[in-house]
Amino acid sequence: MVRSRNTAATQTRKAAEHAVAEVLTPDVLLGWYSTMVLVRTLDERAWLLNRQGKAAILASSQGHEATQMGAVWAAVRYSPSLAIFPFYRGLATAIATGITPTEALLSILAKAGDPASGGRQFPLHGAVMTPKLKVINISNVVATQIPHAVGYALGCRMSGDPTVTMTTFGDGATSEGDWHEGMNYAGIYKLPVVFICENNGVAISVPQRKQMAIVNVADRAAGYGMPGVVVDGTDVMAVYEVVGEAVRRAVRGEGPTFIEAKVVRLLPHTSDDDDRRYRTPEELEDMKRRDPLKKFKEHLMEQGILTAQLDEQAHKEAKEHVDRATEAAEAAPFPDTGDFYDHVYASE
Numbered sequence: 001m002v003r004s005r006n007t008a009a010t011q012t013r014k015a016a017e018h019a020v021a022e023v024l025t026p027d028v029l030l031g032w033y034s035t036m037v038l039v040r041t042l043d044e045r046a047w048l049l050n051r052q053g054k055a056a057i058l059a060s061s062q063g064h065e066a067t068q069m070g071a072v073w074a075a076v077r078y079s080p081s082l083a084i085f086p087f088y089r090g091l092a093t094a095i096a097t098g099i100t101p102t103e104a105l106l107s108i109l110a111k112a113g114d115p116a117s118g119g120r121q122f123p124l125h126g127a128v129m130t131p132k133l134k135v136i137n138i139s140n141v142v143a144t145q146i147p148h149a150v151g152y153a154l155g156c157r158m159s160g161d162p163t164v165t166m167t168t169f170g171d172g173a174t175s176e177g178d179w180h181e182g183m184n185y186a187g188i189y190k191l192p193v194v195f196i197c198e199n200n201g202v203a204i205s206v207p208q209r210k211q212m213a214i215v216n217v218a219d220r221a222a223g224y225g226m227p228g229v230v231v232d233g234t235d236v237m238a239v240y241e242v243v244g245e246a247v248r249r250a251v252r253g254e255g256p257t258f259i260e261a262k263v264v265r266l267l268p269h270t271s272d273d274d275d276r277r278y279r280t281p282e283e284l285e286d287m288k289r290r291d292p293l294k295k296f297k298e299h300l301m302e303q304g305i306l307t308a309q310l311d312e313q314a315h316k317e318a319k320e321h322v323d324r325a326t327e328a329a330e331a332a333p334f335p336d337t338g339d340f341y342d343h344v345y346a347s348e
């Protein structure tokens with residue numbers, strides 16, 4: 001049943017909160033939509049801050065949001081406890097875990113209050129404990145998080161900790177030895193790991209067809225003795241369902257799952273890249289038709305859950321939220337030069 005507009009607007013105001021669902025009611029879906037609008041608005045703002053010379057470098061999550069958010073929401077919903085090892089494109093992952101837009105911008109602007117690294121790392125890199133889960137390490141070094149995630153899952157098993165471990169990465173990461181070794185180990189020991197490949201079809205400028213002779217990366221999972229599932233990563237509800245099943249499988253002690261979520265990368269690889277050198281305008285137009293936010297909006301409107309008025313409200317509130325976060329982050333101090341060597345050398 002669709003709740004009244006006022007109630008839905010209240011839900012919209014809670015846009016940064018988790019929307020972890022028992023049942024996907026219209027209210028829950030509106031909450032998801034508002035949070036996706038918030039992340040998109042934040043990502044666009046971060047890009048602007050980069051162009052103003054205030055943010056050093058960014059890897060946008062635009063086009064990956066449905067996979068990143070649907071996966072975290074399902075994992076939080078179905079696991080008793082969750083640890084996550086994401087990759088650098090994870091702004092939507094970060095917000096879904098409970099990191100606030102202000103915290104994300106403190107990191108993007110390299111300010112001392114950055115919860116991941118105190119402003120000492122690439123944006124959103126480092127480790128952070130959020131109320132709901134542990135983000136153990138976000139690193140720029142492609143695929144290194146995969147053996148880390150598998151080792152963490154092994155540690156949990158050995159100490160009787162029921163945590164499920166999730167790791168996210170791109171298609172290019174599956175060309176790295178680290179990925180193969182991690183997958184193999186998790187398969188042999190049936191560790192509770194959910195591997196999520198956010199396949200946007202390119203590793204910077206290298207298309208998938210030049211990386212592997214198969215269409216679905218998921219086919220590789222069979223070689224490691226685990227299920228390989230392909231999902232439309234631009235469909236948040238589809239992602240929620242398959243990740244939910246993979247997490248429940250891990251909780252039951254049945255071992256790891258590999259999920260290949262087909263997504264689109266709507267912006268260049270990073271803010272330092274010019275994708276006009278390797279993507280045609282027609283290709284980009286085609287990708288925009290698969291924009292997860294646009295698709296979710298159309299779906300909710302078709303279902304009569306979202307109205308033009310609620311949509312406008314969600315965008316207005318997201319902009320206000322991001323404006324406040326930008327103001328706070330811009331006003332915040334940079335790290336003190338005196339603690340430059342902290343966490344680099346042992347002090348005693």
Ligand SMILES: Cc1ncc(C[n+]2csc(CCOP(=O)(O)OP(=O)(O)O)c2C)c(N)n1
Nearest residue numbers: 089140141142169170171172173202203204
């Ligand atoms: C070990 C290592 N090799 C190379 C790089 C440079 N590099 C950064 S991102 C990237 C492409 C990764 O592509 P993919 O895994 O498909 O993720 P995407 O960025 O497309 O989401 C490369 C080669 C790196 N950071 N680390």
